[in-house]
Amino acid sequence: MRERVVIKWGGGLITDKSSLCTPDLEILEQLAQTVSDCIQHDLDVVLVHGAGSFGHLRSKYWRLNEGFLPHARFDKDEKCMNQREAVNTVRQEMLELNAHVCRALEQKNLTPVIHPPHLWAQNTGPVFSGNLHRFHEQSEGQVHVTFGDVVDVEGEPQFGILSGDDLVVRLAIELPAVKRLVFAIKGVDGLLRVPPEQASEDDLIEIWTPEIEFKGVHESSIDVTGGIGLKASRGSLVASHGIEVMMVNGGKMERVLNAMLGNPVRGTLISDKQ
Ligand code: IP8
Numbered sequence: 013m014r015e016r017v018v019i020k021w022g023g024g025l026i027t028d029k030s031s032l033c034t035p036d037l038e039i040l041e042q043l044a045q046t047v048s049d050c051i052q053h054d055l056d057v058v059l060v061h062g063a064g065s066f067g068h069l070r071s072k073y074w075r076l077n078e079g080f081l082p083h084a085r086f087d088k089d090e091k092c093m094n095q096r097e098a099v100n101t102v103r104q105e106m107l108e109l110n111a112h113v114c115r116a117l118e119q120k121n122l123t124p125v126i127h128p129p130h131l132w133a134q135n136t137g138p139v140f141s142g143n144l145h146r147f148h149e150q151s152e153g154q155v156h157v158t159f160g161d162v163v164d165v166e167g168e169p170q171f172g173i174l175s176g177d178d179l180v181v182r183l184a185i186e187l188p189a190v191k192r193l194v195f196a197i198k199g200v201d202g203l204l205r206v207p208p209e210q211a212s213e214d215d216l217i218e219i220w221t222p223e224i225e226f227k228g229v230h231e232s233s234i235d236v237t238g239g240i241g242l243k244a245s246r247g248s249l250v251a252s253h254g255i256e257v258m259m260v261n262g263g264k265m266e267r268v269l270n271a272m273l274g275n276p277v278r279g280t281l282i283s284d285k286q
Contacts, residue, residue, distance in 0.1 A: 013188060013189045014054060014055065014056045014150075014152070014189065015054075015055055015056070015189050015190075015191045016055065016056040016057065016058055016150070016187065016189050016190045016191065017050065017055055017056075017057055017058070017190070017191060017192050017193070017194060017272045017273075018057075018058045018060065018180050018183050018184045018187075018190055018192075018193045018194070019047075019057060019058070019059055019060070019193075019194045019195075019196060019268075019272060020060045020061070020062065020176050020177065020180050020193070020194070020195045020196065020243070021043055021059065021060070021061040021062065021113075021196050021262065022062050022064075022195065022196060022197045022198050022262060023061065023062025023063040023064030023065075023066070023067065023068065023160065023176070024062070024064050024197070024198040024199075025039060025043075025062075025064075025196060025197060025198040025262040025263070026039055026040055026043070026061060026062070026064060026109075026112075026113070027063075027064030027065045027066060027109065028064075028065055029064050029065050029068070029234060030065065030234075031065055032065055032069055032070070033065055033066050033105055033108065033109075034065055035066075035109060035112040037112065037116070039262070039263070040112060040113060040116035041116055041119070042265050043116070043196070043262070043265070043268065044116035044117050044119065044120045044122070045120060045265065046265055046268045046269040046272060047059065047117060047120070047122060047155055048120040048121070048122060049269050050269065050272050050273065051122070051152065051153065051155075053273055055191075055272065055273065056150050056152075056154075056155075056189075057155050057156075057272070058147060058150075058155075058156045058183055058187065058190070059113070059117075059124075059155055059156065059157045059158075060157075060158050060159060060160075060176040060179050060180050060183065061109070061110070061113055061157070061159045061160075061176060062159070062160050062175075062176045062177075063106060063109065063159070063160045063161075063176075064109070066102075066105045066106055066108065066109035067102055067105065067106055067109075067160060067161075067162075067173075067236075068234050068235050068236050068237075069234060070089070070091075070092075070098060070101060070102050070105065071098075071102055071162065071173055071236045072234065072235070072236050073086075073089060073098075074086060074089075074092065074095050074098035074102075075095075076095065076098060076099060076102065076162055076171065076172070076173060076236065077172060077173045077236040077237070078169070079165060079168065079169025079170055079171060079172050080095060080168070080169060080170040080171065081095065099162050099171050102162050103128070103130050103161065103162055106128070106159055106160070106161050106162075107128060109159070110126060110128070110157065110159055113157060113159075114126060114157060117155055117157070121153070122153055122154075122155050123153050123154045123155065124154075124155050124156075124157045125150075125154050125155065125156050125157065126157050126158075127146055127147070127156065127157065127158040128158070128159070128161060129142070129158060129159070129160075129161035129163050129174050129179065130161050130162060130163050130164070132146065133161075133163050133174055133179075134163055134164050134165065134166065135163070135165050135166060135172070135174075136163065136165060136172040136173060136174050136175075136178065137178055138178045138181040138182065138246060138249060139182075140163070140174055140178060140179075140182070144182060144183065144186050144187060147183065147187055148187065148188070158176075158179055158183075159176055159179075160173065160174060160175045160176040160177075160179070160237065161173075161174055162174075173236050173237060175237035175238065175242060177195075177237065177238065177242045177243050177246045178246065180193055180195075180246065180250070181246050181249055181250055184250045184253075184255050184257075185250060185253045185255065190255060191255070191256065191274065192255060192256040192257065192258065192271075192272075192274055193247065193250050193255055193256070193257045193258075194257075194258050194259075194260065194268070194271045194272050195243050195247065195257075195258070195259040195260070196260055196261075196262030196268050196271075197240065197243070197259060197260070197261065197262050198262055198263065199261070199263065200228070200240075200261060201216050201260070201261045201278055201279060201280075202216050202217065202218075202220075202259045202260065202261070202278075202279045202280030203216075203217045203220050203224075203226040203228065203240070203244060203259060203280040203282075204216060204217065204226060204227055204228065205217060205225075205226065205227065206227050207227045207229070208227075208228070208229060216278070216279075216280065217280050218279075218280060218281065219280070219281045219283055220244065220248075220280050220281070220282050220283065221248070221283045221284065221285060222244075222245070222248050222284070226240075226244065228240035228241060243259060244259075244282060247259065247282035248282055248283065248284045249284070250282075251282055251283050251284040252284035252285075256274065256281070257281070257282040257283075258271040258277070258279050258280070258281055258282070259279055259280040259282060260277060260278070260279035260280075261278075261279065264278075267279060
């Protein structure tokens with residue numbers, strides 16, 4: 013079996029996060045090229061993408077991360093009257109973003125195999141349920157693609173947000189032949205010792221373990237999932253299973269590609285121990 017890499021494209025990287033449902037087609041084209049290059053190097057790719065402005069804004073407004081809230085009051089938005097409609101709308105919008113991702117891959121002659129989580133996964137967090145068998149077979153040129161989504165949740169919440177950062181945990185740990193996990197993030201080279209706007213070249217944390225403090229922006233007014241902190245903690249969970257985990261600036265394609273190939277690269281290596 014060919015070796016594989018799991019890559020997460022941050023939602024903020026592939027969309028304009030401040031403007032509802034706006035993809036960044038140029039970045040998608042460049043990122044798709046890195047996937048094609050990887051496959052040329054005999055490394056298969058399992059791709060997970062985030063939601064950015066296709067998922068977070070509407071999910072935040074309708075508090076979908078909190079599950080069904082029968083007593084909460086909401087004003088309707090331009091598409092939805094209630095939380096249930098918002099669940100369906102966000103699912104549709106995520107399929108729309110996924111279609112942009114898949115188009116970019118197809119333009120590089122790759123064959124995406126799409127796995128929308130609301131069709132096969134339940135519950136949230138890194139121990140979500142759902143059979144990963146669908147990701148096992150992978151012929152050359154195929155790319156398994158999945159993404160953060162609104163999924164059904166057992167019990168009272170009824171639904172919730174399954175982040176791409178949780179999907180990568182099980183994919184990296186449970187799928188056969190996975191060598192490494194890469195997070196391609198927007199606007200920063202990795203985890204930083206100081207807030208990004210104050211950071212110089214020297215403030216990058218090159219090897220991070222959970223004891224080390226870092227400063228990241230988490231736009232909690234926009235995000236319904238955990239931002240860079242969630243990536244760090246999920247990354248160290250994956251690293252504890254002996255899988256290499258790297259976080260790199262997703263705007264620098266040579267870094268994204270080298271990280272996927274396991275070459276030395278500027279970024280943060282995420283570890284679970286000192
Ligand atoms: O951007 C969030 O996924 P993430 C999914 O990978 C939705 O955390 C629908 C907001």
